[in-house]
Amino acid sequence: MLDLVVYSRRGCHLCEQMLEELVPLCRDRATIRVLDVDSREDWQLAFGSRVPVLCNADREVSVARLDRQALFALLDASR
DSSP: OEEEEEEEOTTOHHHHHHHHHHHHHHTTTEEEEEEEGGGOHHHHHHHTTOOOEEEETTEEEEESSOOHHHHHHHHHHTO
């Protein structure tokens, strides 16, 4: 199963939108962890205001808006 990470922050409407779109697309195909960028200084420095960021294996897949094409390519490759 594919392991995805969404770097997010509280009160971020784009983060909420990405998760609303992402969760049903990944059901039974990937695990999704949501990490708060404000919980660690190194994440704050790495991402700043550039959230949400969807990653797989430390590789950025989508920034700000869900890139469905990139997500589907990952999901297909993980079969």
